[in-house]
Amino acid sequence: MSEFDVIVLGATGYTGQRVCEYLARRALETGQRWAVAGRRMDTLSPLVERFGAFGAIAADCTQTTGAADLAARGRIIANLAGPYYGRAEPLVGACAAAGTHYLDLTGELIFVRGIIDRFDAIARASGARIAPVAGYEAxxxxxxxxxxxxxxxxxxxxxxxxxxxxxxxxxxxxxxTGLGEMISGGTAETMRVMLENDFxxxxxxxxxxxxxxxxxxxxxxxxxxxxxxxxxxxxxxxxxxxxxxxxxxxxxxxxxxxxxxxxxxxxxxxxxxxxxxxxxxxxxxxxxxxxxxxxxxxxxxxxxxxxxPLRMPRSLMKNMVDRFAPSPGAGxxxxxxxxxxxxxxxxxxxxxxxxxxxxxxxxxxGYRTTANMIGEAALILADPDSAKPDRAGVLTPALALGTAVLDRFSAAGMRFSRPAVTA
CATH class of the missing domain: 3.30.360 (Dihydrodipicolinate Reductase; domain 2)
Structure with missing residues (x-):
């Protein structure tokens, strides 16, 4: 049995702290245990006291050993520690092997394509639901x-x-006003990763x-x-x-x-x-x-x-993103x-x-609703009794969660409604 229902990796970042705010309230209602995780215990410990988390885990999840240790301690890992390409693959692989569910906020198609090719079959065999791109996008x-x-x-x-x-x-x-109020630092980082790596x-x-x-x-x-x-x-x-x-x-x-x-x-x-x-x-x-x-x-x-394939226009665009867009962790x-x-x-x-x-x-x-929705999605996936479909593998958010849980997102400030059918 897992020590925690939900583990929030990257909890010290701007969006990570907003997820902690949501879980501080919502996990009390659902009765689920959650923890914060990151590289340094000295920055994690204050979050336990501030948000009422049940524990803190220091782990370097860019390394195989740290990723495996973290995956073994939770039902689901909500990974907010982007950028993801070149960094999150060990954690996704560890979750896929351990049967631990996984969510993240990536918008990096090159990362998602890579984990599909490497870990889909492994996750289907273990029962893990790997659901990237689970914030406002998409x-x-x-x-x-x-x-x-x-x-x-x-x-x-x-x-x-x-x-x-x-x-x-x-x-x-x-x-x-200002670009930093409009788009998230994570979205800007997705653009940087795309321009640097995805040809x-x-x-x-x-x-x-x-x-x-x-x-x-x-x-x-x-x-x-x-x-x-x-x-x-x-x-x-x-x-x-x-x-x-x-x-x-x-x-x-x-x-x-x-x-x-x-x-x-x-x-x-x-x-x-x-x-x-x-x-x-x-x-x-x-x-x-x-x-x-x-x-x-x-x-x-x-x-x-x-x-x-031309590097100069991509480099110029990246310089504009670096200059004007918010940095990861900012908000x-x-x-x-x-x-x-x-x-x-x-x-x-x-x-x-x-x-x-x-x-x-x-x-x-990009910030409040995204944090709330990934917090709620993590609680749903961690709950063995929630009305989600029987699926595993590298899925999409919709297939991992199913539509029977739409009403649960009202707790995250998202209200779905179905008007009458039109002829």
């Missing part, structure tokens, strides 16, 4: 897409033709995370090309690409669909998954169309930068975190009709 999008797929298939008995998600325009509270072309492949032997990849690429420009059939006219990572969520959602097909769920390879962001709060009237096209051009340029003023609000609207549609789901959420999406 847990709510992945869960919403799965719930829409399930609702449509339950209603109409067939796979939908398309799934659309529209993120509401996220506007800061009054007086809040693989993964960022422009919507099947980047599908099983390597998936024979449907070409069909999926044809059905779901990366099209950043606004379209007449979008959920909102003149909406923009999702920022800061328009190339991440489709790859995660497509892995969800691909693994469901492996379970003999009849998910069409021709589904168009398309996600957009509302521009209504930042532009009005005649400016919305040019703003949407400008954002589309920016997203396309990001895709080119992420995949060009906005704490008094602002709870003043944000954001929404996500989803629709699955086909020849027979459509179904919709909405998500209404409190807190800064």
């Amino acid at each position: 847990l709510p999008f992945d869960l919403m897409a799965l719930a829409l797929l399930e609702d449509y298939m339950a209603r109409y008995g067939d796979s939908p033709a398309r799934i659309d998600l529209l993120a509401g325009a996220v506007t800061p509270p009054p007086g809040v 693989s072309g993964l960022s422009l492949d919507p099947t980047a995370l599908n099983p390597a032997d998936d024979l449907d990849r070409d069909a999926i690429r044809r059905a779901m090309p990366y099209d950043m420009t606004p379209r007449d059939d979008d959920l909102e006219p003149w909406s923009t690409p999702i920022f800061p990572g328009p190339f991440l969520h489709p790859a995660v959602v497509n892995r969800t669909f691909a693994l469901l097909r492996r379970e003999q769920v009849p998910v069409s390879t021709g589904i168009l998954y398309r996600e957009r962001m509302s521009s209504s709060a930042v532009t009005t009237g005649a400016m919305r169309a040019p703003a949407a096209y400008a954002m589309a051009a920016t997203a396309s340029a990001m895709g080119w930068l992420a995949n060009t 906005p003023s704490l008094e602002h975190l709870d003043l944000w609000h954001w929404t996500l609207r989803g629709r699955a549609s086909g020849a027979q009709g459509a179904v919709e789901i909405t998500l209404d959420a409190d807190g800064h999406p």
Whole structure:
């Protein structure tokens, strides 16, 4: 039996401390034991007293021995110690071998592709659920897409033709300015890792995370090309690409669909998954169309930068990230975190009709809500009695958790609702 239900690695960082804040309250309600972990006991011990953790573990998880020791002590490791590429592989491997569940906040496709190839079979054999990309990028999008797929298939008995998600325009509270208040240091670090290391072309492949032997990849690429420009059939006219990572969520959602097909769920390879962001709060009237096209051009340029073999433009972009973006471990003023609000609207549609789901959420999406959702997801995965599906391997957040637990995320400030089915 594991000593702790949840272990928070990277607990001393900005987002790590926000996860501790959540567990300090929520774990008392669920009756689960949790601990903090990191490299140095002198920085961990104050967190035990401050947040009421049940223990502190000093471990260097970039090394095989330290990673194995940590994996042996918890039901699940929530790894907030990014960047992940080149550092977190020993811990993922240790969790996969030990049957310990694992969550992280990575947005690094090159890292996720690597752990799929190295550890998926090992995790399936041990029963471990390895769920990377479990923060705002991409847990709510992945869960919403799965719930829409399930609702449509339950209603109409067939796979939908398309799934659309529209993120509401996220506007800061009054007086809040600066890039450090908008995107997380972890998101900025993902961009750095991509620009320094990833010459693989993964960022422009919507099947980047599908099983390597998936024979449907070409069909999926044809059905779901990366099209950043606004379209007449979008959920909102003149909406923009999702920022800061328009190339991440489709790859995660497509892995969800691909693994469901492996379970003999009849998910069409021709589904168009398309996600957009509302521009209504930042532009009005005649400016919305040019703003949407400008954002589309920016997203396309990001895709080119992420995949060009030319080092000079990648280096210039990395220098801009280093200069203007927040550093890992940094974050906005704490008094602002709870003043944000954001929404996500989803629709699955086909020849027979459509179904919709909405998500209404409190807190800064990249910091407060992300910390809350990964804290709740860790508690769900650590609970042997929670209503999660029987799966193992390197999964997506949606497949690791399942949609039967959607209501539990209300404790994290995320309220899913299913309006009436539309004809």
